Amino acid sequence: MLVLIGILIIIAGFLLRFNPLLVIMASALATGLAAGLDIVAIVAAFGKAFNDTRYVSIIWIVLPVIGLLEAYGLQQHARSLIDRMKGATLGRLLTGYLLLRQAMAAVGLTSVAGHAQTVRPLVAPMAEAAAEARNGALTDDQREEVKAFAAATDNVGLFFGEDIFLAIGSILLMKGLLDGYGYQIEPLHFSLWAIPTAIAAFLIHGLRLRHLEKRMMKQEASA
């Protein structure tokens, strides 16, 4: 039971808005001590895991390219493309991106798009332009919400598309775990059972995107 102290530290630390890196380190130390490890062993275990997961942080190598393109006006160009497309509404644009992201993830292409590669330079500015094309200038809060929904749409598309792909990590994890308990299941069965949720995710998030678009128009009308 004592090892749960790390979870409490995390929750309290995030709620009280301490620096998350400090909270994580405190949680790791407290959890390790509660489990009877000594400080050196905890620091070494954390260091080993940090080194093993470096691939998580290599996405930042795309920033020089994004920085170069943005300095030459990529975001403005993405916006002007939307301005020229008459039918491009906020809802249609993000729903289209949702479908594309789900479809790509479903065939295993998960790292092709993402927050650094596509959302910041392309999808977010396009979504802002599409909202502005209908409603005129956005308030700061509206702009913030449109950008947040662009990022949210990327996440929903990725999460509820990727499990349809046979060779994704989570399917291998399920197969490995059930194998260990004596249930032999073909990866295809896991993939097929991910489809109902993928459809539900598309419908629910798509409806919310339509609702977002309507809400933006209403706020504009009442302002």
Next chain:
Amino acid sequence: MITLGFVYVLAGLTFAAFAALGLHDRSNPKRFGNAAFWGLLALSMLAGDYLGDFGNGLLVLALVAIAGAGRIGRAPGGDIPAEVQATRAATHGNFLLLVALIIPAAALAGTFLFKWVPGLADPKQATLISLALGVLIALAVGMARLKPPALLPLQQGRRLLDSVGWAAILPQMLASLGAVFALAGVGEVVGTLIGTAIPEGSLFGATLAFGLGMALFTMVMGNAFAAFPVMMAAVGLPLLIEQYDGDPAVVAAIGMLAGFCGTLMTPMAANFNLVPAALLELKNPYGVIKAQIGTAVPLLAMNIVFIWLFAF
């Protein structure tokens, strides 16, 4: 053969350049902290395999100390004026779009190429390696046509990373915390707790506990992969599959997706929820989570109903 080691060297050199440029940015009162932070990260990328476990641990402690003491931050101002960007956009327009699409296109092409033609690159890391190659190609094409000052991409990249700040290593830190949790047996304890909280003899109660447990435990750990073995051992296998004779493929597949609904609602999944908020310069660091809750909650309910309908 190209391996992940090549990508780490590239990342290490990029972070080292960010550190050096940051050190020379006299407009930034926190330049020494920035330089130390990105410099240590460069060291980790370039030489992490030679530092030893404890050495890497000390490196992490130093990163946490710099960030925790508030020693890193972005210099104010220095943005390229919107009018300049707009004029340049009018000239270069579609070329910029083309270069931006080189990275995903290279990731796509490389993923297939490296799997079909063995020996070129490590097929297990094909996408990450292709992504890195795509960055180099995009940079070369962009530099050749736009002819910017030589350091402009690195300077602008550094400014972007400075605005993300310490959140840039948050995902890696949380993944490492997960490893310590696993070592301490946190999962087993949580699983036992949830297992004892289920009402006896109720199929729907057990399904509900399994789905909610997957989502809640994923929110705590920031990762459905960490929650899955625990919830399967505590509830999924003994109750849903063995006692109530549920279809293991349905329980596992949809249970995992119930966990993904939890991922949408937690700051612990930093790379999906907090990092984009920083990258898009949102005022509210939890803005992306706020936008996702309205999708995650009904979808979690659907997943629980799906398990109940399809597994039994």
